[in-house]
Structures are given as C-alpha cells and as structure tokens.
Amino acid sequence: MxxxxxxxxxxxxxxxxxxxxxxxxxxxxxxxxxxxxxxxxxxxxxxxxxxxxxxxxxxxxxAEPNAAHYALAKLEQEFTGEVIIVTQNVDGLHERAGSQNVMHMHGxxxxxxxxxxxxxxxxxxxxxxxxxxxxxxxxxxxxxxVWFGEMPYDMEDIWDHLRSCDYFVSVGTSGNVYPAAAFVQDAARHGAITIELNLEPSAVVSDFAESHCGKASDIVPEWVEKMLSVRK
Incomplete structure (x- = not known):
C-alpha cells in the first residue's frame, strides 16, 4: 500500500x-x-x-477552507493507500475541509x-x-x-512516516523553518518521490525531484486529480 x-x-x-x-x-x-x-x-x-x-x-x-484544503481531503478519501498531512499551520482548516489524518506539529x-x-x-x-x-x-x-525555541509535536512519529512514505509533497512552505525544512532530504534518502507545490520556489527547492509553482487553489487540485487518475 x-x-x-x-x-x-x-x-x-x-x-x-x-x-x-x-x-x-x-x-x-x-x-x-x-x-x-x-x-x-x-x-x-x-x-x-x-x-x-x-x-x-x-x-x-x-476563515473558510479553500480548494487546496478540499483537494487534500478528497485525496485522503479516494486514494487507495495512506495519506498523512503534517501541518505547520494552527488554523484547523484541514479538518474543516474533511481531512482526518492530520498531525499538528506546531499546535x-x-x-x-x-x-x-x-x-x-x-x-x-x-x-x-x-x-x-x-x-x-x-x-x-x-x-x-509550539513557539520558537520549543520542540514541535509528534516528531518521532513524523520521522517514521517520512522514512516509510512513497511520496513526500510540500505545499505552501518557505523552507526556512527547521526541522520541517529538512523533511524533504530525509524522505528522499529513504526512497520517496519528492514534490514541491508552492507559489514560488522555496529555500530548499533544489532538494525536490519536482517543483510546480502557482496558487495553491490551482496547483494542489491539479496534482490531486493527477494522482487519483493514474490509479483508477
């Protein structure tokens, strides 16, 4: 799976x-x-x-969830494998869009x-x-x-997920805040396909195998539809 x-x-x-x-x-x-x-x-x-x-x-x-949040919830519901969202956000919009497997690393x-x-x-x-x-x-x-200087939540579980995933996808991140900025390197070392979806290239864009720029409400639903269509 x-x-x-x-x-x-x-x-x-x-x-x-x-x-x-x-x-x-x-x-x-x-x-x-x-x-x-x-x-x-x-x-x-x-x-x-x-x-x-x-x-x-x-x-x-x-605030209301946007098309990107809803697309990720759809991916979780329709993908034949496992989808884990690790979010740096504290707003709860993923859950309000319907996502259930959400890890709030910053509270x-x-x-x-x-x-x-x-x-x-x-x-x-x-x-x-x-x-x-x-x-x-x-x-x-x-x-x-989680404030600056404090340890993000659930890090041991997050590292385990990164080291066992087939795809690591980063959406809307700057690549300036650690440890999240190092996730792509860790996932890639363990064989994951790495993809960045961002308004503009992040500080760690060179670490990704693929990078797609645009508004999250456009490029995230497009990527989700692609992932789901090739598995039908």
Whole structure:
C-alpha cells in the first residue's frame, strides 16, 4: 500500500485570508516574533500573548477552507493507500475541509495547555491570564502552540512516516523553518518521490525531484486529480 506524506505551511491558507508572519499588514506585522511567539515573550507579558492568540483564533474561525484544503481531503478519501498531512499551520482548516489524518506539529489555536501539569483542553474564544487549568487548578493557562525555541509535536512519529512514505509533497512552505525544512532530504534518502507545490520556489527547492509553482487553489487540485487518475 502506497503512502503519501504531505507537509503544509502557511501558503496553503493564504487564500483563505490567513497571512504568515512574513506578510505586511497582517496580525504579525504589528508584533515582534520575540514578543508573541516565544516562551520568554509569554513570561514577560502573558496578557499581550493571550490577546494576540485570541485575535488569531477569532480570525481562523472566520476563515473558510479553500480548494487546496478540499483537494487534500478528497485525496485522503479516494486514494487507495495512506495519506498523512503534517501541518505547520494552527488554523484547523484541514479538518474543516474533511481531512482526518492530520498531525499538528506546531499546535492548534483551538487548544489550551497548562504550562504547569501539561493538561490540554478546548480553548475558549477568549483566553485570559487568570484562567485556571481544569485539572490542577493552577493559573498557568497558555495557548497550545509550539513557539520558537520549543520542540514541535509528534516528531518521532513524523520521522517514521517520512522514512516509510512513497511520496513526500510540500505545499505552501518557505523552507526556512527547521526541522520541517529538512523533511524533504530525509524522505528522499529513504526512497520517496519528492514534490514541491508552492507559489514560488522555496529555500530548499533544489532538494525536490519536482517543483510546480502557482496558487495553491490551482496547483494542489491539479496534482490531486493527477494522482487519483493514474490509479483508477
């Protein structure tokens, strides 16, 4: 049974109105990464960080999946093998489009995490610095987001998938953030066919066997239809 591992980054959600921290004029433009996306920033000003992620959570809830998200959900439903989505995104649009095998390596906006005991629970729309953990009752609530300097989630399982897949496909990623930027090399070393689908070539485009540029809502559905048609 063939296995496809798909890495998705902010580029797949850009057409749904969710910008990256490199975009001008978005939520990230008004904040330094060091202030809102690091454990140190949270320790300095937890209220600022909570408010920032409250805004991101509200924005994500208003966004709708686009054709690229729906195409990957269709691939999972109709492909005769296994499809795993490893996403750097925290917006939940893959699940809302219908994908089920999704690994959130950078966490999830809809999750809350206790910094004290590690308990997780669904996040309210507006998290507050006074919120208590429902398990240990400590005032230690933070967004369940992997910040810079922290270890991404599920890495052992992700490496196992990369080393056993037949296809590794990267969609909408910059190739600037590790460890995700190294996924293509690891998959290729273990025999996978590697494909990049991106608005423009990433920083690691030379590591891919194939590269296709264009809007995610155009090139992802085209690639999915190709994959499904040759297996009918």
């Amino acid at each position: 063939e296995k496809i591992v798909i890495l998705t980054g902010a580029g797949i959600s850009a057409e749904s109105g969710l910008g990256t921290f490199r975009d001008e004029g978005g939520l990230w433009a008004a904040h330094r990464i060091e202030d809102v996306a690091t454990p140190e920033g949270f320790a300095r000003d937890p209220k600022l960080v909570q408010n920032f992620y409250n805004m991101r959570r509200a924005q994500a809830r208003k 999830f906006l809809e999750g809350a995490l206790c910094a004290g005991c590690g308990h997780r629970w669904p996040a309210p729309l507006n998290m507050k610095i006074t919120d208590r953990c429902p398990k240990c009752k400590e005032v230690a609530t933070r967004p369940d987001i």
